[in-house]
Structures are given as C-alpha cells and as structure tokens.
Amino acid sequence: MHILDIFRTSASTCSFEFFPPKTEKAANNLYQTLTHLERVQPSFVSVTYGAGGSSRQLTHDLVTRIQQSTKLTAIPHLTCICHEVTEIDDILRRYADAGVSNILALGGDLPQDRPAYDRSRDAFRHAVDLVRFIKAFNARGQHPHALGFGVGVAAYPEGHPATPNRLVEMDFLKAKVDAGADYICTQLFFDNRDFFDFQERCELARIHVPIIAGIMPITSVAGMQRMAQLSGGTRFPAALLRAVQRASHDAASVELTGIDWATEQCRELLETNVRGIHFYTLNQSKATLAVYDNLCGLLPHPFGVREPKPGSPQ
Numbered sequence: 001m002h003i004l005d006i007f008r009t010s011a012s013t014c015s016f017e018f019f020p021p022k023t024e025k026a027a028n029n030l031y032q033t034l035t036h037l038e039r040v041q042p043s044f045v046s047v048t049y050g051a052g053g054s055s056r057q058l059t060h061d062l063v064t065r066i067q068q069s070t071k072l073t074a075i076p077h078l079t080c081i082c083h084e085v086t087e088i089d090d091i092l093r094r095y096a097d098a099g100v101s102n103i104l105a106l107g108g109d110l111p112q113d114r115p116a117y118d119r120s121r122d123a124f125r126h127a128v129d130l131v132r133f134i135k136a137f138n139a140r141g142q143h144p145h146a147l148g149f150g151v152g153v154a155a156y157p158e159g160h161p162a163t164p165n166r167l168v169e170m171d172f173l174k175a176k177v178d179a180g181a182d183y184i185c186t187q188l189f190f191d192n193r194d195f196f197d198f199q200e201r202c203e204l205a206r207i208h209v210p211i212i213a214g215i216m217p218i219t220s221v222a223g224m225q226r227m228a229q230l231s232g233g234t235r236f237p238a239a240l241l242r243a244v245q246r247a248s249h250d251a252a253s254v255e256l257t258g259i260d261w262a263t264e265q266c267r268e269l270l271e272t273n274v275r276g277i278h279f280y281t282l283n284q285s286k287a288t289l290a291v292y293d294n295l296c297g298l299l300p301h302p303f304g305v306r307e308p309k310p311g312s313p314q
C-alpha cells in the first residue's frame with residue numbers, strides 16, 4: 001500500500017521497525033515476532049539498512065519475504081552512504097519489480113568496520129539527493145504504481161549531532177520535503193515536549209507532511225545505555241531515570257517501567273492527534289505489544305480509521 005493511501009485511511013498510523021537478522025536463529029526469532037505483531041495489523045513495518053556489504057541484501061530479502069508471506073506493507077530503508085548511482089538504481093528497480101511501494105530515504109552513518117571510508121566516490125552526500133533521485137525514478141514511470149514510490153525521510157526532534165545549528169538543520173529538513181518526501185519519521189525521544197516543539201518548528205518552516213513519532217520502550221538498563229550511545233544525543237529525562245533507578249533491583253520491574261513510560265508517551269501523542277507512532281522494536285514483540293495493549297485499554301480506538309474526505313489535508 002502506498003504511504004499516501006495509508007495516511008488517507010488512518011487517523012494515526014502504527015508501525016514497527018526491524019533490522020535484518022544475520023543468523024538462522026535470529027531469523028527464526030524475528031518471524032516469531034512478526035507473527036505476534038501481525039495481530040495488531042500495523043499500518044506498515046520498516047526494515048533497516050546497513051551500509052556494510054552483505055547486510056544490504058538481507059534488507060531486500062527480508063522486505064520481499066514479508067511482502068510475499070504476510071499481509072503487511074514493508075518499507076525498506078535505503079542510505080546514501082557507500083553507494084554509486086548504478087547500485088541505487090538497481091535497488092530501486094528490484095524493489096519496484098517486487099511491488100514494494102515505499103522507501104525511507106536516509107543519509108546513513110559510516111559503517112563501524114569502515115571508519116576511514118572515503119565518501120568522495122558516493123553518488124549522494126545527503127538524503128535530499130536520494131529523495132530527488134527516487135522522485136526522478138518515479139517521474140520516468142519506472143514504478144508500476146501510478147504514484148511511484150512513496151518516500152519517507154528522517155528527522156531529529158532533539159537535533160542531529162552533525163548540524164549543531166538548529167536553524168540551518170530545519171532548512172535541510174525542509175529541502176527534503178520540498179524535494180518530494182511524503183512523510184517524516186522521527187528519531188526516538190523520551191520527552192514529548194521535544195516532539196511537540198519540533199512539530200511547531202515544522203509548522204513555522206511550512207513543513208506540512210505527516211510526522212510520525214519514533215518511540216522505543218526501554219526494556220533493560222543495558223539496552224538504555226546502548227540506545228544512548230546509538231541514538232546520538234537523545235535526552236533521558238530525570239523522571240525516567242529516577243523511575244528506572246528505583247526499579248533497577250529487578251529486570252522485570254525495569255521492563256515494566258519502560259513499558260509504562262512509552263504507554264504514557266503514546267497516550268499523550270495520540271490524544272493530541274499525532275499522525276503516527278513508529279515503534280523501534282529491536283526485533284522483539286513483548287514490550288511493544290504490551291504498550292499497544294495498554295493503549296487499547298486507555299483509548300477507545302488508539303489508531304482509529306479515518307473517513308476519507310476528498311481534498312482534506314494530510
């Protein structure tokens with residue numbers, strides 16, 4: 001399903017992010033997770049993309065397998081880093097042939113095993129260039145869907161570390177939207193005030209595409225520490241740290257604390273009509289499903305169906 005059709009029919013989208021498993025055992029775990037999460041009927045699931053050689057093919061394989069063996073809409077992530085034009089073109093063709101309708105277009109980070117990688121051979125420096133390339137692919141009619149690929153881009157409510165100038169950063173985000181991005185998916189955050197402020201700044205910058213909020217339930221102290229390292233600057237509010245500290249005598253209590261915090265974040269976001277919530281699942285279903293079930297107990301229709309209104313804004 002094209003992302004514009006998804007937004008037209010959903011008051012708030014619900015989506016899950018996975019990474020492609022590297023071993024047989026991890027693959028089996030992921031398919032268990034997918035089976036568990038399918039009952040929620042998410043608007044879509046997305047699959048991350050590693051810049052390292054072999055894991056690229058894994059993203060393609062997982063996306064096409066999800067498309068073929070489940071009723072889920074799968075959105076592959078695609079990054080600029082370590083790619084020539086012909087490679088990106090080939091990837092787009094293969095996704096178009098496989099009936100994949102949307103792509104999350106990203107800059108990408110340097111692969112951990114290639115910290116000295118020389119980017120001068122890369123076709124695209126920034127995600128905006130990839131968005132333009134996908135839009136040109138669409139314009140040439142190379143995708144069987146009349147609209148071509150739907151395109152998403154990333155954004156950072158608390159700012160991206162590579163651009164300390166937060167005014168200029170909004171210009172770069174606006175450039176991605178002006179280049180044709182259909183929606184924005186945010187980095188995870190733990191304080192909704194950061195997201196609400198980001199939404200307002202988007203309004204001021206005349207960025208009017210739907211913004212999906214990235215949420216990750218904390219499941220362990222070690223996981224929280226790992227996330228602090230990977231997410232590049234995410235703030236952990238004192239109230240959250242205090243709650244985790246109080247629960248830290250017992251692993252199950254920490255998990256419950258993370259679930260409660262994420263539930264409360266989602267409740268408030270949904271009550272203020274967020275256009276979507278994207279769960280960073282780390283390939284596990286338990287915490288995400290617990291948040292989802294909590295929301296069903298708290299709100300009549302957490303991710304309600306939207307009656308299509310011709311000409312209404314996204």
Ligand SMILES: Cc1cc2nc3c(=O)[nH]c(=O)nc-3n(C[C@H](O)[C@H](O)[C@H](O)COP(=O)(O)OP(=O)(O)OC[C@H]3O[C@@H](n4cnc5c(N)ncnc54)[C@H](O)[C@@H]3O)c2cc1C
Nearest residue numbers: 048049077106107108109126127154160162163172186187
């Ligand atoms: C929802 C989500 C999913 C992600 N999935 C993946 C994944 O699957 N694989 C992966 O490797 N990474 C992933 N990432 C991480 C992401 O690739 C990195 O954070 C990366 O550093 C930035 O990506 P971007 O798409 O925002 O890049 P860009 O939009 O290219 O921005 C990167 C930096 O460059 C700056 N910038 C943008 N345009 C310009 C310009 N024209 N001139 C100068 N500076 C500019 C931006 O302000 C920012 O600081 C994901 C992030 C998010 C939020």
